[in-house]
Amino acid sequence: MERIRGKAWKYGDDVNTDVIFPGKYTYTISDPQEMAQHALEDLDPGFVHKVAPGDVIVAGKNFGCGSSREQAATCLKYAGVGAIIATSFSRIFYRNAINQGLPALAVPEAAEMIQAGQTVTIDLAEGQIMAGESSFSFPPPSAFVMGIMEDGGLIPHVKRELATHKLVRPVDGGLKRGEDETR
Amino acid sequence: MGKTMAEKIIGQHAGQEVRAGDIVVAKVDVCLTQDGTGPLAVRQLQKIGLEKAAQPDRTVLFLDHASPSPRKELSNDHMTLREFAHKTGAVLSDIGDGVCHQVINETYVRPGDILIGADSHTCTGGALGAFATGMGSTDVAIGIALGKTWLRVPETFKVAVNGKFPKGVFAKDLILHLIGLIGADGATYKALEFVGETITQMPMSERLTLSNMAVEAGAKAGLIASDETTKRFLEANGRGEDFRVIEPDPDAEYERIIELDAAKLVPTVSFPHTVDNTRSIDQAKGVKIDQVFIGTCTNGRLEDLKVAAEILRGKKRHHQTRLIVVPASRQVYLDALEMGYITVFVQAGAAMMAPGCGPCVGVHQGILGDGEACLATQNRNFKGRMGNPEAFIYLGSPATAAATALEGKIADPREYF
Numbered sequence: 001m002e003r004i005r006g007k008a009w010k011y012g013d014d015v016n017t018d019v020i021f022p023g024k025y026t027y028t029i030s031d032p033q034e035m036a037q038h039a040l041e042d043l044d045p046g047f048v049h050k051v052a053p054g055d056v057i058v059a060g061k062n063f064g065c066g067s068s069r070e071q072a073a074t075c076l077k078y079a080g081v082g083a084i085i086a087t088s089f090s091r092i093f094y095r096n097a098i099n100q101g102l103p104a105l106a107v108p109e110a111a112e113m114i115q116a117g118q119t120v121t122i123d124l125a126e127g128q129i130m131a132g133e134s135s136f137s138f139p140p141p142s143a144f145v146m147g148i149m150e151d152g153g154l155i156p157h158v159k160r161e162l163a164t165h166k167l168v169r170p171v172d173g174g175l176k177r178g179e180d181e182t183r
Numbered sequence: 184m185g186k187t188m189a190e191k192i193i194g195q196h197a198g199q200e201v202r203a204g205d206i207v208v209a210k211v212d213v214c215l216t217q218d219g220t221g222p223l224a225v226r227q228l229q230k231i232g233l234e235k236a237a238q239p240d241r242t243v244l245f246l247d248h249a250s251p252s253p254r255k256e257l258s259n260d261h262m263t264l265r266e267f268a269h270k271t272g273a274v275l276s277d278i279g280d281g282v283c284h285q286v287i288n289e290t291y292v293r294p295g296d297i298l299i300g301a302d303s304h305t306c307t308g309g310a311l312g313a314f315a316t317g318m319g320s321t322d323v324a325i326g327i328a329l330g331k332t333w334l335r336v337p338e339t340f341k342v343a344v345n346g347k348f349p350k351g352v353f354a355k356d357l358i359l360h361l362i363g364l365i366g367a368d369g370a371t372y373k374a375l376e377f378v379g380e381t382i383t384q385m386p387m388s389e390r391l392t393l394s395n396m397a398v399e400a401g402a403k404a405g406l407i408a409s410d411e412t413t414k415r416f417l418e419a420n421g422r423g424e425d426f427r428v429i430e431p432d433p434d435a436e437y438e439r440i441i442e443l444d445a446a447k448l449v450p451t452v453s454f455p456h457t458v459d460n461t462r463s464i465d466q467a468k469g470v471k472i473d474q475v476f477i478g479t480c481t482n483g484r485l486e487d488l489k490v491a492a493e494i495l496r497g498k499k500r501h502h503q504t505r506l507i508v509v510p511a512s513r514q515v516y517l518d519a520l521e522m523g524y525i526t527v528f529v530q531a532g533a534a535m536m537a538p539g540c541g542p543c544v545g546v547h548q549g550i551l552g553d554g555e556a557c558l559a560t561q562n563r564n565f566k567g568r569m570g571n572p573e574a575f576i577y578l579g580s581p582a583t584a585a586a587t588a589l590e591g592k593i594a595d596p597r598e599y600f
Binding site: 014016018019022023024026027028030042061062065066067068069070071073088089090091092095096099100142144153154155158159162 | 206218219220222223226227230231233248249254256257260300301302303305317318319320321322324325333367368371372398401403457544545546563565566567568570572
C-alpha cells in the first residue's frame with residue numbers, strides 16, 4: 001500500500017458512533033458520499049468542510065465506541081480520512097474500519113504526541129508514523145488484515161477470493177442438533 | 184489448563200483447540216440484522232452477487248428500530264429487507280414482533296451457539312450461555328451468506344458477584360455500577376463471565392440485562408453458564424430440547440477477576456453523556472425529568488414491567504413528566520396484558536407503544552426537545568442518542584424509572600418497597 005499523508009485532526013477520548021454519524025441518518029442515507037457530508041457532525045461541525053484527502057484523525061482512548069453502525073467508518077473513509085490513530089479503539093468500530101479498508105492504528109504514544117494541524121505520514125507495511133521531528137513505530141497489520149485492506153475492504157476481498165476459489169465452500173444448510181459433533 | 188466459556192464455544196465452532204489471542208474462522212449458528220444495519224448488509228451482498236443465506240431458518244431480519252416506519256425512506260429500507268427475506272428464505276421479524284435481542288433469545292439462541300448480529304447489543308445472548316457478539320453490516324452480511332466468520336478468541340474477565348440485592352436494587356444497578364467502576368473501555372476486546380451466587384440465583388430476565396450491557400464496558404461478549412434457570416427459560420418458550428450445559432472449566436485462565444458484593448449496592452443512575460458517568464441514587468435524586476421511558480432490550484421484559492407496575496399501581500404520573508412504556512416483544516406484551524400491567528400503565532397516564540426499540544435510538548416516537556431530560560431504562564445515554572444532541576439522558580432501573588415518573592424528578596425506588 002502507498003504511504004498515507006495528511007494533516008492531523010485531534011480529538012479526545014470516547015469519540016462515539018452517535019457523534020461520528022448520528023443515528024437518525026442511519027435510516028435515511030445509503031449513499032457513502034452523502035454519509036461523508038455528516039461525518040463528525042455532532043462533535044465538530046466544521047470538519048467536513050475543511051478535511052482534505054489523506055488527512056489523519058488522532059484521538060484518545062475507545063475511539064468509535066457505541067453502536068455497531070458501520071456508517072461511522074464509512075462516512076470517515078468517504079470524507080477522505082486516510083487513517084485513524086488512537087490510544088485505543090472500540091472493537092466493533094475497529095473491525096468495521098478494516099472491513100472498509102480504513103487503517104485504524106492503536107499507537108498510544110503517537111495519539112498523545114501528535115498535535116492538531118501537524119503533517120502526518122504513515123507507512124503501514126513498515127509500521128512507521130512520522131510527524132514533524134518525531135517518529136513512532138507499531139507492529140504492521142497481520143497479513144490477513146493487510147490482505148483485506150489492500151483489496152479495499154472485506155467485500156472486494158471476498159469477491160476476489162470467491163473468483164479465485166481460495167475461499168472454502170460455504171457451509172450448506174442449517175446445523176441439526178446431534179448431527180454435528182463440533183457443536 | 185482449563186478453558187473459559189469463550190474458548191470452549193469458539194473452539195467447538197472452529198473445529199480446533201483454541202486459546203485467547205488465536206484468530207480463527209468459526210461456523211455461526213444464528214445471524215441477526217435489523218432495519219438500521221440490514222439494508223447495508225443486503226446491498227453489500229448484492230454488490231458481489233452473493234444474495235443468499237447459508238442457513239435461512241437461522242438468519243433473522245428484524246424490523247424493530249423504526250417500527251412501524253415513520254417515513255417513506257425507512258419504509259423503503261423495510262422493503263429491502265422484506266424482499267431479501269422473500270428471496271433467500273430468511274426469517275422476517277415484522278413490526279410489532281419486538282426488539283431483536285429479546286425475540287432472538289426467546290426463539291432462536293441455544294446455549295453453546297455462536298450468534299453474530301449487526302447490532303452492538305447482540306451480546307445479550309450471552310445470558311443463555313451463547314457466544315453472542317455485535318459486528319458491522321459487512322461482517323454480518325458475509326456471515327449470513329457463508330455461514331461463518333473470523334473471530335479473535337478474547338481474553339476473559341471473571342466478574343464474581345455474591346450476596347443478596349437489597350430491596351429496590353436490581354441487575355441494572357449492578358451492571359451500571361460495574362461499568363462505572365471499570366469505565367466505558369474497561370473491558371474492550373475482552374469477554375466478561377458473570378459468576379457467583381447472585382448470578383446463580385438471578386432470573387433469566389435480569390441475566391439478559393447484565394449480558395446486554397457488556398458492550399457498554401467495551402466487551403465483546405457477556406457470558407453466563409447455562410443451568411436450571413436457562414433450562415426453565417427454554418422450556419417456557421417451548422424449546423426445552425435446546426438446553427445444553429455450557430460452563431467454564433474450574434481451572435480456566437482469567438486475565439482479571441473482579442469481585443462485587445450485591446448486598447452493598449444501591450440504586451445507580453448514569454448521568455449524561457456517558458454510561459460510565461454513574462452516581463448513587465443519593466447523589467442523583469432531585470434532577471427534574473421531562474420524560475420517563477420504560478422498555479428496550481435492556482429492561483422491557485415482563486419482570487421489568489411487573490416491578491414498574493407495582494410502583495405505579497393506582498397512582499398517576501407527575502403532571503409535568505410524560506411516561507412511555509414499550510414491551511420488549513409481542514410475547515412480553517401478551518403476558519403483561521394478561522397480568523394486568525398494561526391497564527396499570529394506561530391508568531397511570533402512560534403512552535403505550537408497539538413492541539420494538541421505541542425512543543431509545545432516536546428515529547421516532549419520543550424524541551426529546553432542546554434541553555429536555557429523560558430517565559430511561561435503556562443501555563446508552565450518548566449525546567444525540569434519543570434524536571437530539573441538545574437533550575440529556577439518564578439511565579436507571581425500571582424501579583427507579585417508575586418512582587421518577589411519580590415524583591417528576593429522579594427518585595429513590597427503595598422508598599416504594
